[in-house]
Amino acid sequence: MNFKNGGQAVITRMLEAYGFKTRQALCEQFNVSASTMGTRWMRDVFPADWVIQCAIETGASIEWLSFGKGVPFPQNTEASVMSKATAPKVQYVPQINNQENPIGNLLNLDSGGRDAIDRLMKAYGFKTRQELADHLNVSKSTMANRYLRDTFPADWIIKCSLETGNSLLWLATGQGSKHSSLTTLVKELPKFHLNAGKMVECGSYIFDTSFLPANLSAPIVIQDGLMTYICDQNITDVLDGHWLINIDETYSIRHITRLPKKVIKVSSSINSFECGFSDINFVARVYLFISSINKSN
The missing domain is CATH 2.10.109.10 (Umud Fragment, subunit A)
Incomplete structure (x- = not known):
């Protein structure tokens, strides 16, 4: 799984998932600046954090959003448990506020890494972070840095959700059921x-x-x-x-x-x-x- 590039294709699929016409609409949905969007687009950076938010809000398949594979909109997804404001094919509303974007509130992309890593260990059934590091093919120092700095591991969450079938919402936020029947089938x-x-x-x-x-x-x-x-x-x-x-x-x-x-x-x-x-x-x-x-x- 390549989480380093392919960002332009991913952003294009996210536009389709939300039903947006412009990247500016996507900026407002994610509450990011146009320069942030422009930088990720130009550098083709894989937007793992946005993929998680988009998948939960629209019900789009995490595999389709990330890699363009599989069924774009499975019948049973976690979007059905969200409010109508985040149903599939969300319509563009300028200056979306916090009430209209509940997942944006639940996802703290500046922190929450330690809790998320603990949930990843539970999802895989690992006892130690070293086991998780070995499975993710990352160094012990990389795992330690993310854990100590509480960095949100969006790329690892996507990988774990695809491999285990565990609820993306639960992996990312701790909300809902771990073994949700609403995950991709x-x-x-x-x-x-x-x-x-x-x-x-x-x-x-x-x-x-x-x-x-x-x-x-x-x-x-x-x-x-x-x-x-x-x-x-x-x-x-x-x-x-x-x-x-x-x-x-x-x-x-x-x-x-x-x-x-x-x-x-x-x-x-x-x-x-x-x-x-x-x-x-x-x-x-x-x-x-x-x-x-x-x-x-």
Whole structure:
């Protein structure tokens, strides 16, 4: 997940979510100056804090706002629990006041970092901040600085909401239910087909999030014959199990068993062999597979 740039595309999608015609209207909704908006636009900075506010206020999918993927407006979102002033397709009202912008009041983007980080730990089920830092792939010092300075971790909140399905409103503000039934119910995963050892992208699948394994960071779908695999490209360690691997630019799903002295056993239903750990490129770990009974005509 790239939270460093892509800001122009994100801001364009936020305009669509609110139904605004100009970025000035967006400035007034977020209570920021035109220069702040202009700077973020010119530098293409990812506006994680605005994404959170927009998603809660409009009901737009956090994944669609952030990356342009998935269903823009799922049927069940947290916007339905907000006041009419923040319903989907909010109309532009100049000089929006605090009563018309309740989420702006709840989101304190200058502080609230410690409480938010504590909620992130609860959402992931981690016991220590070091576990959270490892999962987010940030240094111990970065985690410590945000916690000590009480910096609001908007980018981490977006990542956590996408990975865990926890309520965005609860993660950001502590309000509402942690396991809200109003969170996004579907997730779109890129789909690839294995054809003669090559990975060929062929659209996407949309899944009910309750069907997917928890805590997938970079999920993809791989189709190989009658088998469909749900995999995660985020690899922290290679454990025994099924993997999407690349050997000499040939992709395949194989069962991997680790052996002593950095040797692994690579197995399929037809044959098996042993090789060095470094001889194989591990692309993604298989978490779930679906078998078709009959191949459609």
